Amino acid sequence: MVLTESERKDIKIARRFLLGSFLFKDGYLFIFLSTVCVYLATVSSSDSEIIHRDLAARNVMVGENETCKLTDFGMAREVQQENVYEKKTKANVHFTVTPTDPTYVNNGSTAKLAWDYSDPNNDLYGTVFSVLVKTGFKRMLYKENGVVKENQSLPSAYKGRVRIEGRATLVVENITPNDNAKFRCTLFDGITYPESEIRLIVAGGSPYPRMDGKKIAKLLQQDYRMPKPQHVDDELYQIMMICRQNDPDVRPAFTELRNQLKDMEAKHKRLINMKMYDKQLYANVEDLNV
Numbered sequence: 001m002v003l004t005e006s007e008r009k010d011i012k013i014a015r016r017f018l019l020g021s022f023l024f025k026d027g028y029l030f031i032f033l034s035t036v037c038v039y040l041a042t043v044s045s046s047d048s049e050i051i052h053r054d055l056a057a058r059n060v061m062v063g064e065n066e067t068c069k070l071t072d073f074g075m076a077r078e079v080q081q082e083n084v085y086e087k088k089t090k091a092n093v094h095f096t097v098t099p100t101d102p103t104y105v106n107n108g109s110t111a112k113l114a115w116d117y118s119d120p121n122n123d124l125y126g127t128v129f130s131v132l133v134k135t136g137f138k139r140m141l142y143k144e145n146g147v148v149k150e151n152q153s154l155p156s157a158y159k160g161r162v163r164i165e166g167r168a169t170l171v172v173e174n175i176t177p178n179d180n181a182k183f184r185c186t187l188f189d190g191i192t193y194p195e196s197e198i199r200l201i202v203a204g205g206s207p208y209p210r211m212d213g214k215k216i217a218k219l220l221q222q223d224y225r226m227p228k229p230q231h232v233d234d235e236l237y238q239i240m241m242i243c244r245q246n247d248p249d250v251r252p253a254f255t256e257l258r259n260q261l262k263d264m265e266a267k268h269k270r271l272i273n274m275k276m277y278d279k280q281l282y283a284n285v286e287d288l289n290v
Helices: 005-019 020-026 028-043 215-223 234-243 255-269
Strands: 060-062 068-070 094-097 104-107 109-113 116-118 124-132 136-144 147-150 162-165 167-170 181-188 195-203
Touching: 005 068, 005 167, 020 068, 028 060, 028 068, 028 181, 028 255, 094 234, 167 181, 234 255
Parallel strands: 104 195
Antiparallel strands: 060 068, 094 116, 109 167, 124 136, 124 181, 136 147, 162 167, 181 195
16 A cells, blocks of 8 residues: 555554653643634533533644644534533433443453443343444443344444443443444333433543542542552643533633643743653553653
């Protein structure tokens, strides 16, 4: 296969991203962050008032000339719609427990995505687990009358690696980076079809290392915030802290963030020192010394 010069450049950029040095050595991290803030300031303005609801690095695509594009608006909501979060109906069958979204797992480990539900009138007749692939969600397993079966559309990569435990816990064994995907649990009662989706992320660096999701949620409600990593400067850490204030009116607007990050582009080497990165604490990351 013959690659064009543009394709060769894209592959080179991708490899540098995977090694990590590209972001930090050339200061692109701050350029990308300020660009994303411009997008968010636009969509959340008084004219549109849209919230993204799934903002993460995985949803920022980088193309030719290092152009950033914000993607995956599937969970976005227009806040001008009155009572957009108000529950209009009360189904007898509904989820009572859902996995933390996203759920971080280590490469080579076993992931357990635990859902649970309330079924006071014994209306539930089936539970289906699906995974998002390029063509959409593909059913993997279904449970009916206590019997678990593989669906015909189960992707071959998951054959022999997935099972259901308990009432509604999806177990995925021998996790690999290819398992970075969305998983869905659907409850069927013949009238309503409650669905719950979570994104599985094979760590990389976890924002709160060595803590499970339930513990993190409880600590955050008690005003706990992640301590400053040793490789991050105080100036950058303070931006993180003000963005995580409990009072949303105290948090900076995206336009303000964009200006602050733009000012930091020239001093990125001082703000992030990857020679001090704790590989054992955050991840098994290679080649990040720049």
